[in-house]
Amino acid sequence: MKNRILKGGIATVIVLATVGFANIKKEVKVESSTITWTGEKVTGSHNGTIDLESGHLMMEDEKIVGGEFVMDMSSITVTDLTGENKGKLEGHLKSEDFFGVEKHPTAKLVITSAAEKGNGKYGVVGDLTIKNETHPITFDLEMNGESASTQLTIDRSKYNVRYGSGSFFDNLGDKTIYDNFELDINLKF
Template sequence: MKKNVFKGALASVVVIATLSFTNIAKKVDVKDSKVTWVGKKVTGHHEGTIDLESGFLNVEGDKVVGGEFVIDMTSINVTDLEGESKGKLEGHLKSDDFFGTANHKNAKLVINTASKKSGNTYGVVADLTIKGITNPIAFDLTYDGKSATADLTIDRTKYEVRYGSGSFFDNLGDNTIYDDFEISVDLKF
């Protein structure tokens, strides 16, 4: 009897330990998730949205350990303009001057490491691919099991997006567009 109880307890410990370290891919609900962007220039800024095509977070127990997200670059939407101005800016952002969406439909972010900082906040190191060019990026991610949020600052020039950049062109004056743009992500699972 004691031997059976011991075997049962040992089996329970093994099952619980296995379950607690099982890597689960939590699929993102792309319809309820939101990705917004802001690009700044000397004379102001523009903002908009962009669609998440697919994504998941890898979770072990209650801890984020990885993930992968694909953005549909053809969905770039400008929300601070209307009419012809809106259409012109969206077309320009999709052109080869910026993101070249005819040849580079998707951008991709792959989480390499996620280290718990405090509470539900993780320090994330990932690879971001835009226009076929991959660079590392670091940011904080907050995850509560049902949703995740993150704010990323991206240097567009690292991805050969140099149009209007004061880092590459002289005498742009008021036409200078800052190299960094910001992405805010609100994911639902």
């Protein structure tokens, strides 16, 4: 009888410990999440959106421990232009000059670690893959209930997106497009 009680107690402790430290997958509601981009050139800037295809955060004890997000690169739109100019720029961004969406339809961010900084803010380390090129990235992410937000600065030249880059081409003058572009990400869970 004592042996049964002891075994039952040990089993209960193991189950509770496992449940207490279990990772929980927090799925993103892609239809209500947004990604906006801004790219700058010598003579101005353009902006638009990219759709999130899928995503989740891994949570342990209500803290971020990992995650993965997939962006649908074929969904790139331009929001600051209309008509023919809008169509031309969207087509160019989807071409091999930029993101080559026919060969590379998605981009992916994998969170490899996150450290809580307090007040819902995390320092995040991850791997970003664009055009089959993967590089580490660090950023702050702010959690607020069932939403999260961050701003990423990405150096496109690291991902073989070189069109109009002053880092690779000389004498571009006012045709130079800056290497860094910004993503403003708002996630809903």
